Amino acid sequence: MKFSLEWLSEYCNFTLTADQLADRLPLSGFEVDEVFKPGALLKLIITGKVIAIDPHPNADRLVITQISDGEATHQIVTGATNIKIDDIVPVSLAGGVVANGTKIKASKLRGVISNGMLCSESELGLAEESKGIWILPKDTPLGVNFIDYANLNDEVLDIDILPNRGDCQSHIGMAREIASILGLPFNPPEFKINYEETPPKNQRQITVNESDKSPLYIGKYIRNAKCSETPLFMQRRLLSVGIRPISLFVDITNYVLLEYGQPLHAFDEDSLSSDPIIIRNATKHEMIVTLDNEKRKLSEQDLVICNGEKPVAIAGIMGDKETEITNQTTSIFLEAAYFLPATIRKSMHNVGLRSESSIRFEKGVDVDNIINAANRACFFYQTLGNATILKEFAEFKQQNHPLFKENTMPFSVNDINQLLGTAIQSETITNTLKSLGFTFNKDETIIHVPSWRKLDIKEMPCLAEEIARLIGLDNIPESLPNQPILQGHSNKLFTLKQSIGQHLSTLGLLEVVTFPMISPNDVKKCGLNNFKLKEIKNPISIEESIMRPSLLPSLINIIKFNQNRNQFNLKLFELGKRYQDDTETSVCSMLVSGDWLQQVYSPGFKSFNDFSIYHLRGILESLFFHLKMSISFSLSLNQDLFHPNYQLSIISNEFTIGYIGMVHPLIQKQYNISKPLFFVEINLDQLIKTPKKISTFSEISKFPSTSRDIAILAPKELNFDELYNTIQQLKPNIVNDIALFDYFESDSIGADKKSLAFTLRYQTHEGTLSDDDVNEMHTKFCKSLLSKLPISIR
Numbered sequence: 001m002k003f004s005l006e007w008l009s010e011y012c013n014f015t016l017t018a019d020q021l022a023d024r025l026p027l028s029g030f031e032v033d034e035v036f037k038p039g040a041l042l043k044l045i046i047t048g049k050v051i052a053i054d055p056h057p058n059a060d061r062l063v064i065t066q067i068s069d070g071e072a073t074h075q076i077v078t079g080a081t082n083i084k085i086d087d088i089v090p091v092s093l094a095g096g097v098v099a100n101g102t103k104i105k106a107s108k109l110r111g112v113i114s115n116g117m118l119c120s121e122s123e124l125g126l127a128e129e130s131k132g133i134w135i136l137p138k139d140t141p142l143g144v145n146f147i148d149y150a151n152l153n154d155e156v157l158d159i160d161i162l163p164n165r166g167d168c169q170s171h172i173g174m175a176r177e178i179a180s181i182l183g184l185p186f187n188p189p190e191f192k193i194n195y196e197e198t199p200p201k202n203q204r205q206i207t208v209n210e211s212d213k214s215p216l217y218i219g220k221y222i223r224n225a226k227c228s229e230t231p232l233f234m235q236r237r238l239l240s241v242g243i244r245p246i247s248l249f250v251d252i253t254n255y256v257l258l259e260y261g262q263p264l265h266a267f268d269e270d271s272l273s274s275d276p277i278i279i280r281n282a283t284k285h286e287m288i289v290t291l292d293n294e295k296r297k298l299s300e301q302d303l304v305i306c307n308g309e310k311p312v313a314i315a316g317i318m319g320d321k322e323t324e325i326t327n328q329t330t331s332i333f334l335e336a337a338y339f340l341p342a343t344i345r346k347s348m349h350n351v352g353l354r355s356e357s358s359i360r361f362e363k364g365v366d367v368d369n370i371i372n373a374a375n376r377a378c379f380f381y382q383t384l385g386n387a388t389i390l391k392e393f394a395e396f397k398q399q400n401h402p403l404f405k406e407n408t409m410p411f412s413v414n415d416i417n418q419l420l421g422t423a424i425q426s427e428t429i430t431n432t433l434k435s436l437g438f439t440f441n442k443d444e445t446i447i448h449v450p451s452w453r454k455l456d457i458k459e460m461p462c463l464a465e466e467i468a469r470l471i472g473l474d475n476i477p478e479s480l481p482n483q484p485i486l487q488g489h490s491n492k493l494f495t496l497k498q499s500i501g502q503h504l505s506t507l508g509l510l511e512v513v514t515f516p517m518i519s520p521n522d523v524k525k526c527g528l529n530n531f532k533l534k535e536i537k538n539p540i541s542i543e544e545s546i547m548r549p550s551l552l553p554s555l556i557n558i559i560k561f562n563q564n565r566n567q568f569n570l571k572l573f574e575l576g577k578r579y580q581d582d583t584e585t586s587v588c589s590m591l592v593s594g595d596w597l598q599q600v601y602s603p604g605f606k607s608f609n610d611f612s613i614y615h616l617r618g619i620l621e622s623l624f625f626h627l628k629m630s631i632s633f634s635l636s637l638n639q640d641l642f643h644p645n646y647q648l649s650i651i652s653n654e655f656t657i658g659y660i661g662m663v664h665p666l667i668q669k670q671y672n673i674s675k676p677l678f679f680v681e682i683n684l685d686q687l688i689k690t691p692k693k694i695s696t697f698s699e700i701s702k703f704p705s706t707s708r709d710i711a712i713l714a715p716k717e718l719n720f721d722e723l724y725n726t727i728q729q730l731k732p733n734i735v736n737d738i739a740l741f742d743y744f745e746s747d748s749i750g751a752d753k754k755s756l757a758f759t760l761r762y763q764t765h766e767g768t769l770s771d772d773d774v775n776e777m778h779t780k781f782c783k784s785l786l787s788k789l790p791i792s793i794r
Helices: 005-011 018-028 171-182 232-240 248-260 341-351 356-363 367-385 413-420 426-435 460-471 492-506 520-525 552-563 613-626 665-670 720-730 771-788
Strands: 002-004 032-036 043-056 059-068 073-078 088-097 107-109 112-114 116-118 156-159 206-208 216-223 264-268 277-281 287-289 295-297 303-307 310-314 332-338 388-397 408-410 446-448 570-580 583-593 632-634 642-652 655-663 677-683 706-715 735-744 753-762
Touching (some): 002 005, 005 171, 005 232, 018 171, 073 112, 073 116, 216 277, 248 356, 303 341, 332 367, 367 388, 492 613, 552 570, 552 677, 655 665, 720 735, 753 771
Parallel strands (some): 206 277
Antiparallel strands (some): 032 156, 043 088, 088 116, 216 332, 264 332, 277 303, 287 295, 570 583, 583 677, 632 642, 642 655
C-alpha cells in the first residue's frame, strides 16, 4: 500500500527521508517493498496560462499555443487535444527536465519553433499514463516553481500491511505508528463543520436485516453542493498514491478513504426513491450494474444496500451505476458503515471484484472512527463544494454487538517481561503502550485496548509483541531456553517416505512436489467424477478449486508442460496426499513416459527402450526388495484410468496396496500427449501396516550345484505370476533358484500357446547330489506341476 511521505508528516512532524524511514519501519513489523521518488529528476517546471491556440500550418494533429507565465509569453507546439484558452497548465521550458530524465530543448516541430512542453501527470511522475495535459485549478498562480508549489518532490513508500493491521491502511493510522516508533507527538487533523439545524425533508429509515454483518450504518445528508474544481493539494496527493482524480465529489470520498482508512459511498440522493435503505442478503441470481458498467450476478451470500427492494450497492465493494454522483449532483446521501470482514471477503470472490473499499473492509476498519471519517468528508464538501451539512443524520446501530463493547484485559509488567525474557522498566512499557493509544486504570492493573486494535489485541502475548517490536528485537538479550530438550519420536510414515524417496531417486526417477488442488477440467479429463469430490469453498482460482482424488492430474500436467518444451523422457514420482470420499490418504505415485535410457547405441536394444509396464514393474520389485516387503501382481483390476489390457493390482502380504498400468489413451488424448504414459499409485497408509520380511542368513554351501531345465507349453491366457508362483510352491526344498531364460510364441506351437523355459538350481548343505536323486525329484516336481496347471511339458 502506497503512502505519501509529505502527507504522513502532516500528522507526525518527523524529518526523516523516505529511505531513512524505510530502514526503521521493518524493525517494527512493517516491511517496505519500495521507495518511489517520482519527482527526483524534475527541473524548471513552471505554471502558465494558455492565451492563444492556433492551427499548425504543416500538421493537422499539432497546434501552436502561446503560454503566459505572467511576465513573458512562450510559444509551444503540442499535440494535446484537451486544452483551451485560459487553461492553466504545467510547463517545462527549454532547459527543463521531466520525470523520466528527458531534457527539454527549444526545437522546430514541422517547421515551427517550440520553446518547451506542456506537461501531463505522467510526465511529472504522478501517473503511469495520462489522457492529456494536466489542467490545473483556476486559482493556481502563474510563473511559480511548480515543483515546489505542488510538492512534486514528495517521496512515496510502498508498505506491506499485514492482515491483522487494518488500522494501518490509512495515512492517519500509519502516522500514528510512526509517531510511536520515533517517540513524537501524533497530530490528527482538526476541523469544524457549520451544521444546518433544519431536519431533512425526506428522513430516510435504515433497516438492517443482517445486523451481525453490518452492526453500524450511517447516512449523512448533504445539500446544495457544487462540484467545483478539486484543489491541487488533493489532486497531487491522490495521484501520488496511484488514484486518478475524477471530480470533486468522488475525490473527497477517495481522499478520506486514504486519510482515515474508512470507505465511504456517495449516492446522488435525487436518484434515490423515498423508500427506506435496507441492508440485506442478495437473492439468488439477483443482478446489479456497478459503477464500472459491469453487469454482475449476485449470490445469497452477498450483502447488498437496497433502496426499497432495488439493490443500489454491493456492500463494501461498489455502488450501482444509476445512483452515481455526477458533476450535476446537488444532494448527496453519504454512506459510512461497518461491514463484517468475512462477508466482504466472500463477496469479493463471488462477484470477482476487488476495490480500494473492499481491501479496507476485508481487514477490518475502526468502528469508532466511522463517524469521524463521515464528518471529515462533510467538512470537505462544505469548504470545497459550498455544501450545506444537515446536523441530523440517519443511523442504525446494534448496541449489543461485541464491536461496541470495551476491550479490556488484566495487565502485568512482570508477565510481559517473563514472556520476552527481559527486564524492561515498568514506565517504559506503559509509556510505549500509551503512545499506541492504550489506556490504563488508576493502578495500571487493567489495560483498555483502543478501538482501532479491537480485532487484533486479544490477550497478554499480543501486548508483549507490541513491546518487542517497538523496543526493538535487537535490544532484547539473547538467551538459551531453560526447558529440557525433548527427544523426538520416529514417525513411521515419515521414515517410509524418506526410504522410498531415496531409493526411487537412485533408480533415476525425479521427485516433484505439486499443489493438492486441481481444476474441474482436470477432473473431467481424467474421468474422476465417480469420486465424492472435496470442493474448496474459497479457492484462490478455479484452477485450484478441488482437492485431488488422485495424483495423476498433477503429474500429467507436469509431463504436458515439459513435453511442450521438447522434454519427452520423464520419470517422475511424488509422495503426497489424495482425497477420496471424505478420506485423506498418503500415497506414492509415479508417472513415466518416453525412453528408459537416454542414449542407446545397440540397434537390438533400441526396440526394447520404449518405456513399458514391465520397466515400471521392475522398479516396483526393486523398491519392495529395498523395503524388505513382499510384492506380487494381480489382474483383478478394473480402473477407468488405465488401458483395459494393461493394468495390474499391487499385492503385498495378501492386501491390495495400489495399482499399476498404462494411462488410458483417451486421457492422453485429452492432454494431447503422444507417447504412452505409465502410472503407479501405492497406498502408504496401508503399506505401513504391512509387515516386513525378516532378514535371515544361511551358510553358503560348499558342495556343487546342478541345474535342470523345464520347457512349458502354456495357454496364452495363463498369467505369468500364476505360473511362477505355482512353480515356487511346488519346487523341491533343495531348489534355491528359479530363472526364466526363454520365452517363445509361434504358429508352429499353436496360435493360442506360448512357450516358457525355466532353469532350476539344485543344491544342498549335506553333500554332493547325485544325478539319480536330482532326476527323481525333478520328475516328481514336473508331475505335480502338470496336475496343478493346464500346461504340457515339452
